Amino acid sequence: MLARLVGGDPLELRALCARVTDERRYLIDVDRVFLRAAARTARFALRYHGQPELDEWLTENIDAALLDIVADDSEVGDAPRDPSALDDFARPLGLDPNRVHLACAAFNRLPSAERSAYWVLMIRLRSLDEAVVELGGSATEIARSARRALDTLVAVLEGKESA
Numbered sequence: 133m134l135a136r137l138v139g140g141d142p143l144e145l146r147a148l149c150a151r152v153t154d155e156r157r158y159l160i161d162v163d164r165v166f167l168r169a170a171a172r173t174a175r176f177a178l179r180y181h182g183q184p185e186l187d188e189w190l191t192e193n194i195d196a197a198l199l200d201i202v203a204d205d206s207e208v209g210d211a212p213r214d215p216s217a218l219d220d221f222a223r224p225l226g227l228d229p230n231r232v233h234l235a236c237a238a239f240n241r242l243p244s245a246e247r248s249a250y251w252v253l254m255i256r257l258r259s260l261d262e263a264v265v266e267l268g269g270s271a272t273e274i275a276r277s278a279r280r281a282l283d284t285l286v287a288v289l290e291g292k293e294s295a
Contacts, residue, residue: 134174138167145170145190152194157247159236160201161217168197205237227289235288242281249274250281 137145149165172193180189222232239247245267252263253274263274287293 133177137170137174148190149194152191157251158198158240164201165197169194172197202240231289235285238284238288246277246281249277253278
């Protein structure tokens with residue numbers, strides 16, 4: 133089952149993983165999410181009997197995979213880790229891949245409101261007014277939340293704070 137899910141992706145799980153990771157505002161390599169979610173889906177496939185709807189069930193597996201990865205990244209700290217897409221992002225920018233990994237792990241542990249504010253303003257490049265419409269709440273609180281997320285990333289990247 134796992135070989136079929138990973139090999140041909142008949143459930144289009146990789147695209148769903150990318151969408152859910154984006155919706156939850158996590159800075160995680162989608163390939164890691166896909167592999168973990170595919171493993172979970174294969175493991176629990178025999179228990180699935182059509183309820184809830186397939187997309188909802190797959191999303192639940194992806195959410196569990198995301199939470200597992202966030203927890204795993206929190207436990208590893210500065211220990212050696214497997215290379216990931218973050219390495220390909222970090223090196224051309226002159227950033228230490230381990231620091232980038234730790235910064236993303238710290239970001240992923242932030243409250244959803246802080247991740248969302250940062251995501252909408254800094255990754256999606258929306259204006260503050262657009263962020264207010266998308267996220268609700270006040271412009272001041274959204275800006276402060278995004279700033280706290282940015283401060284977290286910078287502190288870890290600069291080595292001023294451990295992940």
